[in-house]
Structure formats: C-alpha cells, structure tokens
Amino acid sequence: MAKIPQILQSHINTAFPANVCLVGSVLPNGFAQVTPRGGTMVFDDEHIGLWERGKGSTTETLVDGKKITIYFRKSQLRADGILPKGGIARFYGTARIYRSGPIYEQVWTRLIQPEKDRDPDKKGFDVLLLACSILLRRGVDFRCVVVGDGAERKRLLAMRQSLQLENHVEMPGKLSFGQVKSWLYRAAVFAMPSVVTPEGETDGLPTVVIEAMASSLPIVGTWTAGIPEAVHEQVNGFLVPPNAPELFADRVQFLLATPDLRARFGTEGRRLAEMHFDLKRKASIISELIRQYVGFSPHSSPVSLPQSEHVLQSQEPQ
Numbered sequence: 001m002a003k004i005p006q007i008l009q010s011h012i013n014t015a016f017p018a019n020v021c022l023v024g025s026v027l028p029n030g031f032a033q034v035t036p037r038g039g040t041m042v043f044d045d046e047h048i049g050l051w052e053r054g055k056g057s058t059t060e061t062l063v064d065g066k067k068i069t070i071y072f073r074k075s076q077l078r079a080d081g082i083l084p085k086g087g088i089a090r091f092y093g094t095a096r097i098y099r100s101g102p103i104y105e106q107v108w109t110r111l112i113q114p115e116k117d118r119d120p121d122k123k124g125f126d127v128l129l130l131a132c133s134i135l136l137r138r139g140v141d142f143r144c145v146v147v148g149d150g151a152e153r154k155r156l157l158a159m160r161q162s163l164q165l166e167n168h169v170e171m172p173g174k175l176s177f178g179q180v181k182s183w184l185y186r187a188a189v190f191a192m193p194s195v196v197t198p199e200g201e202t203d204g205l206p207t208v209v210i211e212a213m214a215s216s217l218p219i220v221g222t223w224t225a226g227i228p229e230a231v232h233e234q235v236n237g238f239l240v241p242p243n244a245p246e247l248f249a250d251r252v253q254f255l256l257a258t259p260d261l262r263a264r265f266g267t268e269g270r271r272l273a274e275m276h277f278d279l280k281r282k283a284s285i286i287s288e289l290i291r292q293y294v295g296f297s298p299h300s301s302p303v304s305l306p307q308s309e310h311v312l313q314s315q316e317p318q
Contacts, residue, residue: 003046008072011072012048012072020038021040022035022071023037027061037052039052064096064097068093070093071088071090072088073088075087124194125152127248128144129160132163136163145169145183147172147174148173149173153173157171184212189252192206192221194206205229206227210230214269216266217266224242230277
C-alpha cells in the first residue's frame with residue numbers, strides 16, 4: 001500500500017461514526033463485498049489496521065494475501081480541497097492477519113472505545129483472554145478456567161486458539177453448582193472483567209462474585225454496575241476500568257505473586273459477604289423496614305392505600 005497522506009490520517013482515525021471507512025473485498029462467488037468497519041485505523045504511514053469483530057462473510061474472506069480496498073469518504077474534505085471530486089480516498093492493499101502477538105495487541109489498544117464496547121459480551125471474556133495472552137507473553141505461570149456456555153462459546157474457543165492459550169485456559173462449559181464450588185475452592189484469584197455495551201447494558205452484580213467472596217477468594221473486577229458494591233478497591237480485591245486487558249493482567253499477576261495479600265483480600269471478602277449479602281440477614285432487614293415504614297406485620301390487617309392517578313389498578317371498578 002502506498003503511503004497514507006499525513007493530512008488524512010487524523011480524519012481516518014476519527015471517522016467513526018459519521019464517516020466510517022468501507023472495506024471492499026471479493027467473495028468466493030465473484031461478487032464484491034463492501035461493508036462499513038468502525039474498527040479501521042491508520043496503523044502507520046504505510047498500513048491501515050482493522051479490528052475485525054464480525055462473524056459474517058467479510059470476516060470469512062479476510063485471509064492472508066487477500067486483496068482489499070479501503071474507502072474513506074468525507075464530503076467536507078472535498079470542500080476544503082483536500083480530496084478530489086466525490087470526497088473519496090481509496091487505498092489498495094493486501095491483507096495480513098494477526099491473531100496474537102504485539103501487533104494484535106497494539107491494534108486492540110488503539111481501537112476506539114465504541115468498537116471495543118461492541119466486541120465483547122457483557123461479561124468481558126474477550127478482555128480476560130487478552131489479559132491471559134499478556135500474562136503468557138510475560139512468562140507468568142498460570143492456569144485460567146472459564147466456566148459457562150452460550151452463543152459466544154464457539155467464537156471464544158476460536159479466540160483462545162488464535163491466542164495460543166489452549167495449554168493455559170480451560171473452557172469446560174456449563175457445570176453444576178457443586179462443580180463450580182469445587183473450582184472456587186481450588187482457585188487463587190477470581191476474575192470478573194465485566195464491560196458495558198454501547199446500549200448501556202452491563203452484568204449488574206453477578207451472583208458468582210458473591211459466591212467467590214464467600215469462598216474467600218480475592219477478586220479482580222471492573223468499575224461497572226454493581227461490582228464496586230461488593231469488591232472494594234484494595235480491601236478484598238482490585239478494580240480496573242472495563243476493556244483494559246493490560247491493567248487487568250497487571251492486577252492478576254500481582255495477586256498471583258503475593259500470597260499474603262491474596263489471603264488478606266480473601267478473608268476480608270468473606271467478612272463482607274457475610275455482613276452485606278447473607279440472605280437471612282437481608283430478609284430480616286427488609287422485614288424490619290416494612291414494619292417500620294408501612295406498619296405491616298404478619299398479624300396486622302391489610303393496609304389500605306389511597307388511589308392515585310399515577311397507579312394502574314388491575315381490579316375491576318366496584
């Protein structure tokens with residue numbers, strides 16, 4: 001690919017969402033395939049990087065040696081005299097696929113946040129696998145077990161393979177509660193790299209975090225939704241921003257190398273679980289609140305509430 005003009009580089013890197021680049025290739029049947037890709041960026045003066053998160057025909061056709069065309073259009077640049085008539089720049093090149101290693105991680109690091117948010121599911125398993133890849137590159141001795149099943153399993157297995165993590169990451173699928181408990185008792189650190197989707201959805205406060213605390217495990221989580229309500233920074237674990245595999249790997253590595261801190265975090269996590277998340281204790285608190293503020297007890301008469309225009313009545317009018 002020829003050199004990418006400096007004057008265009010910042011425009012390409014800020015093209016999302018109004019002027020997203022188009023990636024053109026040829027399908028096996030000979031027809032052209034042109035699709036918008038928000039994960040397009042200028043990697044250096046001679047290369048355009050693309051984080052491909054899709055699962056369709058474009059992903060299937062992107063292989064080493066594939067001829068592709070990148071289209072960038074911004075009408076304002078035509079008015080400014082930077083681009084010719086039509087305001088379109090075309091870049092022709094040959095694809096080189098990286099499924100792991102420094103270039104792979106650089107592209108992820110430089111990827112714009114909206115595309116990062118669209119890539120993983122809410123539990124952030126992609127981030128966890130990337131963090132494991134970083135630990136492997138650093139020479140850290142570890143074993144990660146990802147429990148669960150679902151629509152993302154096939155893709156995550158492929159990602160595990162592409163990152164060469166088969167000997168370090170186990171994915172046993174769906175397990176019984178007893179089997180999950182067994183893994184919790186054997187673990188040294190519990191990882192919960194939850195993320196927030198572009199629609200604002202997140203994983204709330206996963207029950208498994210409470211179960212890990214009750215199992216006296218130190219936790220590495222993210223500053224999302226209800227997780228900080230359970231995981232207190234440097235009290236029973238560490239919290240990092242979502243979609244930050246490097247920072248996540250840092251905290252896991254530190255805990256693996258610091259058994260005394262793991263024990264202290266685990267003990268404090270167990271204490272917090274018993275204090276704030278014990279079911280009988282919660283039920284007692286709620287019962288007391290009901291008696292205090294509503295005036296209801298199991299032996300009292302039903303409370304008559306005034307009707308309001310803001311309350312929908314399900315019963316038939318008398």
